[in-house]
Amino acid sequence: MHTSPRKKYVGILLALLAVLIWSGNFIVARGIIHQVKPVTLAFYRWGSASLMLLPFALAQFKKEWPVTQKHLPYLFGVSLFGIALFNTFVYVAGHYTTAINLALIGTTASPIMIIIMAAFFLKERIDLFKTTGVVLCVAGVLFLLAKGDWHNLVGFRFTKGDQWVLLGAFCFAVYNIMVRKMPGGFSALNFLFVIFAMGALLLLPFYIWEVLYSPPVQWTGNLVLTVLYLGLGTSVIGYLCWNFAIKTLGAGRTALFSNLIPVFASVEAVFFLQETFSWVHVVSMVLVFAGILLANRKIFVGE
Numbered sequence: 001m002h003t004s005p006r007k008k009y010v011g012i013l014l015a016l017l018a019v020l021i022w023s024g025n026f027i028v029a030r031g032i033i034h035q036v037k038p039v040t041l042a043f044y045r046w047g048s049a050s051l052m053l054l055p056f057a058l059a060q061f062k063k064e065w066p067v068t069q070k071h072l073p074y075l076f077g078v079s080l081f082g083i084a085l086f087n088t089f090v091y092v093a094g095h096y097t098t099a100i101n102l103a104l105i106g107t108t109a110s111p112i113m114i115i116i117m118a119a120f121f122l123k124e125r126i127d128l129f130k131t132t133g134v135v136l137c138v139a140g141v142l143f144l145l146a147k148g149d150w151h152n153l154v155g156f157r158f159t160k161g162d163q164w165v166l167l168g169a170f171c172f173a174v175y176n177i178m179v180r181k182m183p184g185g186f187s188a189l190n191f192l193f194v195i196f197a198m199g200a201l202l203l204l205p206f207y208i209w210e211v212l213y214s215p216p217v218q219w220t221g222n223l224v225l226t227v228l229y230l231g232l233g234t235s236v237i238g239y240l241c242w243n244f245a246i247k248t249l250g251a252g253r254t255a256l257f258s259n260l261i262p263v264f265a266s267v268e269a270v271f272f273l274q275e276t277f278s279w280v281h282v283v284s285m286v287l288v289f290a291g292i293l294l295a296n297r298k299i300f301v302g303e
Contacts, residue, residue, distance in 0.1 A: 011248035014241035015257040021238045023264035025087070026102040027272070028226055029094035035223055037214050038091035041230075043207040046083055046200040048231030050193065057193035067185035068194055074183065075194055082175030083199025089168035097161025099269075103262035104145045106165045106172075111137065113173035114255035121177055124252045133295025137259040140287030144262055148280040173255075179243055180251040192239055256295050259288045 032041070061068070068075065093102055115134060118124040146152040182191065217223075245254045266281050 007248050011245040011254070012257075015245035015249065015254050016260070018238045018241040018245065019257050019260045020264050021233050021241075022258075023103065023261045023268060024229065025234045026090070026094075026099050026106075026261070026265055027268065028230065029091050029102055030099035032223065032226060033095050035220075036217055037210050038095065039088055039203060039206045039210045040214070040217065041091050042084075042088040043200060043203045044227050045087065045230040045235060046196050046203065048227055049235035050197040050200050052232055052236055053189065053193040053196065057189045060187045060190040061193060064186060064190050067183070068190075071183050074178070075198060078175060078178045079195045079198035079202060081171040081178065083195055084202040086168050086171040086175060088203065089164050089171065093161040093164035093168065095161065096164065097159050099265070100262065101159070101162055102165055103265045104141055105162050106169045107141060107258045107261045109166055110169035110172050111255040111258055113170060114176045115252040117173055117177045118180070118250070118252040118255075122180055122251060124250055126252070129297045130252065130295045133256060133291040133293075133297075136291030136294060137256055137288050138291075140284045140291065141259055141262060143287060144266070144280060144284040148278075148283070176246060176251045176255060179246050182247075188240060188243060191243070192236065196235065196239075253295060256292050259291065263288055 029041075036044070090102060090106065112134065115124075115126060115130070119126050142153065143150075242254070245257070263281065263285050266284075
């Protein structure tokens, strides 16, 4: 199906907005490990997102109920990988590894998995420009991981948390491929409401188990704002933007934008955690941006 250049530019802007919002998710995952358990945090996120969408999506949900019933197995798969598992694994990983590792490892692995899956299952062609773009994106992230010295990669070891992040990256890759094959008849709003609500329901029994065997959550004003940020920002707004980008740019191209998450997260760390912004971050940004532009060359030259 032909997509207009204007629509593709909108897709690029929305993909950028999504990764900008999502970059904060990794900081949250690490920052509140002593306040909320991982499954509980995931349940609060998707439960609050579902409640926020309910008044706006209810009419569409009733109207599209026949098509929803027809595609329940598909919706179950999308909810399982993209909602219930992906972020829960990231929140579990936050208990074992640093925020920067969460962002770096997850965003390095996921685009590669998505592009390979897209080539096999969606028959998306991997040309020279896209391949070079992927290499540049990965090089940029690895440069950031190595802190500007490639020798630092020699002694790098995956921790238990890093392994959880890789599982999360795989789940996000599967989600991207499944969204690209979304059946017709779904509005964007109803689709998100259904997968969010279904994801929360999938997490419910594990949430109950965690509540029974963990200390009660000590609510504060900052924690309430954090849950609202996760529910409205990283869930509703982020997923609406990302899903539109996938539909217009394709799963493989859209996946490359996630390489910007560790770059954005580094900038956010300067403002929120008073970390130092160095030349390493500049070089990493240049490599990642160059990779994204090269992989999306056809959009920018109007081919």
